[in-house]
Amino acid sequence: MADSPATYHLGQRLGALLSPGSIILLEGDLGAGKTTLVQGLGAGLEIPENIESPTFTLINEYHSGRIPLYHLDLYRLEPSEVEQLNIELYWEGIEVTPGITAIEWAERLPYQPDDFIKIGLKHQDDGSRLAEIIYPESLQLKL
Numbered sequence: 341m342a343d344s345p346a347t348y349h350l351g352q353r354l355g356a357l358l359s360p361g362s363i364i365l366l367e368g369d370l371g372a373g374k375t376t377l378v379q380g381l382g383a384g385l386e387i388p389e390n391i392e393s394p395t396f397t398l399i400n401e402y403h404s405g406r407i408p409l410y411h412l413d414l415y416r417l418e419p420s421e422v423e424q425l426n427i428e429l430y431w432e433g434i435e436v437t438p439g440i441t442a443i444e445w446a447e448r449l450p451y452q453p454d455d456f457i458k459i460g461l462k463h464q465d466d467g468s469r470l471a472e473i474i475y476p477e478s479l480q481l482k483l
């Protein structure tokens with residue numbers, strides 16, 4: 341979408357480039373733009389559905405694009421639920437169904453996966469956002 345925030349466009353680019361098995365860890369405060377970035381990912385993966393944060397389920401799955409997208413939001417989960425999910429995801433789930441996994445509030449994960457891309461989003465005083473690709477390469481982008 342042409343009038344979407346730059347955060348969306350960053351996600352869209354990533355979605356067009358990523359291959360199955362990629363894990364995107366998203367960090368940042370309320371309203372920083374994590375869901376917006378995942379919506380862009382969905383567009384880059386050519387998923388026609390609207391992407392919203394999972395509220396009543398642990399994972400929203402989309403299988404209608406080029407590659408499956410798994411969208412998680414850890415905000416409302418208890419630490420024990422996060423830990424259980426963490427174990428299932430990294431040692432069971434992803435191996436079976438390779439797709440793109442995007443995790444909001446990833447700072448809550450007790451274990452990091454072996455291979456991932458970590459992006460932090462921050463509010464700026466002028467209303468824009470600062471995106472920092474924290475891993476694998478430190479890089480800051482004003483969005």
Ligand SMILES: Nc1ncnc2c1ncn2[C@@H]1O[C@H](COP(=O)(O)OP(=O)(O)OP(=O)(O)O)[C@@H](O)[C@H]1O
Pocket residue numbers: 345346347348368369370371372373374375376377393467468469483
């Ligand atoms: N680069 C940007 N510049 C200005 N506004 C932006 C930018 N990126 C996202 N936004 C806007 O910020 C608002 C909040 O975004 P979003 O819901 O994606 O945040 P979030 O991090 O997922 O929040 P939460 O943690 O509450 O789920 C949206 O209205 C979105 O359009």
